Amino acid sequence: MKNILIIGSTGQIGSELVLKLRKTYGGGHVVAGYIVGAEPKGELLGSGPAEIADITNTQQLIDIVKKYNIDTIYNLAALLSAVAESKPQLAWHIGMNGLVNVLEIAREYKCAVFTPSSIGAFGPDAPKKHTPQDTIQRPQTMYGVTKVAGELLSDYYFRRYGVDTRSVRYPGLISNVTLPGGGTTDYAVDIFYSAVKTKKFTCPLPAGTFMDMMYMPDALDAAVDLMEADPARLKHRNSFNVTTMSFDPEILAAEIRKHISEFTMDYKIDEVRKAIADSWPDSLDDSCARTEWDWNPKYDLSTMTSDMLAILSKKHEQGLI
Numbered sequence: 001m002k003n004i005l006i007i008g009s010t011g012q013i014g015s016e017l018v019l020k021l022r023k024t025y026g027g028g029h030v031v032a033g034y035i036v037g038a039e040p041k042g043e044l045l046g047s048g049p050a051e052i053a054d055i056t057n058t059q060q061l062i063d064i065v066k067k068y069n070i071d072t073i074y075n076l077a078a079l080l081s082a083v084a085e086s087k088p089q090l091a092w093h094i095g096m097n098g099l100v101n102v103l104e105i106a107r108e109y110k111c112a113v114f115t116p117s118s119i120g121a122f123g124p125d126a127p128k129k130h131t132p133q134d135t136i137q138r139p140q141t142m143y144g145v146t147k148v149a150g151e152l153l154s155d156y157y158f159r160r161y162g163v164d165t166r167s168v169r170y171p172g173l174i175s176n177v178t179l180p181g182g183g184t185t186d187y188a189v190d191i192f193y194s195a196v197k198t199k200k201f202t203c204p205l206p207a208g209t210f211m212d213m214m215y216m217p218d219a220l221d222a223a224v225d226l227m228e229a230d231p232a233r234l235k236h237r238n239s240f241n242v243t244t245m246s247f248d249p250e251i252l253a254a255e256i257r258k259h260i261s262e263f264t265m266d267y268k269i270d271e272v273r274k275a276i277a278d279s280w281p282d283s284l285d286d287s288c289a290r291t292e293w294d295w296n297p298k299y300d301l302s303t304m305t306s307d308m309l310a311i312l313s314k315k316h317e318q319g320l321i
Contacts, residue, residue: 095147
């Protein structure tokens, strides 16, 4: 039986991943690590143990690993892309110094480590369409720099010390549970909330800005399936391209109008986010993930939109959003 620590458990991914893993392994086997000011609540707090787990506090993490006999760490601590550009030193401190802490602890206490990377790990020199698994990575954002460095460092710890490191390069993630916190792709979540609540949306990215996206259930499956994969099959480790769909704001708005005909959208461009988006791929080639650990997403744009709007509409009727 696994004993798992999730660092960043109250974030967009962590808040759902904790519950998924607790259903699989039992509530007592999954520790929700959080920082002061971002405490778990509700089911996240009541369904299993929770501990303060600041990724920059090495002793704090060691104490948790020893207390719960942790063998697997999901390291989800990071500043998202737009926020990282406004706080680059903090982004490096959390993304890199924090990762070193986790990898050193994993080396000493024999833990497997999942640290997600991102499409932000690519830069404007990479192929824009169907970006290959292995290609040039020259990001121009601090977020991207930390992701590339994290991939390389994680591979180093695998080759040098035998630490079982694995990761995926997530595209933009769309969730109906927890709002994102400062990412370039956040509009693709915000648009659904606005469609349900006001039937109008002001988009911060221009029409024609294509980016890869993924619905959260598929993102959770990607993390868990990779960590459960047979290591003998993995030719890559850090990090696998994964994707399910690519669209621009106009395509997404048109899909929403199939359900909410009166929905309207205008634009107020955020130049910082636009510059970041323009440097990222339009779409990824995830054939390596499909070959090496049978990656097979369940949602496309149509099924994701239907599910998002149905769930958010119900929440809106109940006064929850």
